[in-house]
Amino acid sequence: MRKSELRKNYLEMRKALSIDEVALLSENIFKNFVDYFKPFPSQKVHIFIPIEKFKEIDTHIFIDYFLSRDIRIFVPKIVDTKLISVEIFADSKFELNNWGISEPVSNENSEVLDFDFVITPLLYCDRHGNRVGYGKGFYDGFFETLYGKTKKIGVNYFNPDENIDDVWENDIPVDYLVTPTEVLSFFNNGLE
Known part of the structure; x- marks a missing residue:
């Protein structure tokens, strides 16, 4: 299926989720992430702030966990x-940007490229780690700058069942997908 169709379908499926479903599914994704990756103090995690109107996964659960365990947290801007x-830190200030997305007030680029984990928003991910996002390409550009050991992790409410037919040369797949029911690895065609 083409990205445009998948984007439309999964935006609709996400839109149909209730607030309670978003909370429960987000909690299950969080638990699967922690159980599988076992993050520890001093690790560096890049994670997105959710766009609530798009019912993105509630990453505040992750951020609170990381703050309580001295795991360094970085967010996109x-x-x-x-x-x-x-x-960001416990006392970091945030503001809404022109698109209504919460971002840190600071414009200071950390220049960190050796994250342990980059937790990535997406609308859909197939069984090869190919992603469908909002179509702006920000994460492809960001992924190109990262050190090789960084684990690129997509998080999604839905398990993959369709292949993406129009993967482009510059598309960079994620290494893992965490859903409410499983963690998929895309190394060696899904066999780690």
């Missing part, structure tokens, strides 16, 4: 059409 990483 778009500055001059480029995605930068801003380190």
